[in-house]
Amino acid sequence: MRKLSVMLNWFADPRQxxxxxxSLGSTVGAYEASIAQCEEAQGWCAWCNRATVFYLSNGSVRSLREGMQCAHCKLTNRQRLMGFTIADTVGGVEARIALLEQTTRLYRSIKRRYPNTIGSEFLGRDKRRGRGHVWRSSTFRFRYTRHEDITQLSYASNSLDVIAHSDVLEHVYDYRAALRECCRVLIPGGALIFTVPFFHENASSLLRGKPNPDGSLAHFAPPEYHGDGIGGAGIYTFHSFGLDLFDEIRAAGFSEVVIGLCYVPTQGFASTCGVFRAIK
Ligand SMILES: [Zn+2]
Structure with missing residues (x-):
């Protein structure tokens, strides 16, 4: 299979x-202003390996991170960043990958390249982990997906080469337990790959709220809800992560943590959002 690669720069030191x-600040600003004029840009999608057009908007979302959607593979900047990080990390197509999403184009695209990929969604605390469930929502008429809870995965210890999730951790109150659980299921040398909205200008992460015993939320900051990917009403954001996330990942048992940056607008990478990679 063709080796996929883009210019990913890895940083072990968050300050770097x-x-x-x-240092890219004004460059990114100028590019954003120029693409905002015409909404699209010609370029080359390294994931499709062909010339393409990148659209700034992805449905109703208009952003460099959640948009820059390739006209052919339909993957966004963030999704291609996840895809290339997985491709950059795994040894071969037989890699055992758990991706904590299953209804997305990213899942379908990864599954085609790496057939041993297992996708899942979080379907609710009452569902059995590791099992398939039928469900529907306002977005999906009918779906059958595996249920996994990131704080209590069904996977055996030391059983996976890669566990990957994208914009999940900020919605998990006990994200430290989630990181420990991701570490548990990986083989030694295996990789956790994930994105979160990352506030690199903040030294410390902000806890935005916590669950009360009665199930309601105690808010410490204005509530934020994001699309949950399965067509629910939106999912509460507990954390705005800052630089101390590096230490928390290590504290969960990982030996090495890096953050990757890919800024190549002609290849549809126009956001400086990072991708984390932690090795067990
Ligand atoms: Zn593409």
Missing amino acids: YVDAVN
């Missing part, structure tokens, strides 16, 4: 990542 992002 911050410096790199800051």
Whole structure:
């Protein structure tokens, strides 16, 4: 199979990542202003390996991170960043990958390239982990997906080469337990790959709220809800992560943590959002 690669710069020192992002600040701003004029840009999609058009908007979402959608594979900037990080990390197509999403184009695209990929969604605390469930929502008429809870995965310890999730952790109150659980299921040398909205200008993460015993939420910051990917009403955001996330990942048992940056607008990478990679 063709080796996939793009220009991914890895930083083990978060301050160097911050410096790199800051040095791109005016360049990113100028590019954003120019693409905002025409809404699209000609370029080359390295995931499709062909010339393409990148659209700034992805449905109703208009952003460099959630948009820059390739006209052919339909993957966004963030999704291709996840895809290339997985491709950059795994040894071969037989890799055992758990991706904590299953209704998305990213899942279908990864599954085609790596057939041993297992996708899942979080379907509710009452569902049995590791099992398929039928469900529907306002977005999906009928779906059958596996249910997994990131704080209590069904996978055996030391059983996976890669566990990957994208914009999940900020919605998990006990994200430290989630990181420990991701570490547990990986083989030694296996990789956790994930994105979160990352506030690199903040040294410390912000806890935005916590669950009360009665199931309601105690808010410490204005509530934020994001699309949950399965067509629900939106999912509460507990955390705005800052630079201390690096230490928390290590504290969960990982030996090495890096953040990757890919800024190549002609290849549809126009956001400085990072991708984390942690090795067990
Ligand atoms: Zn593409």
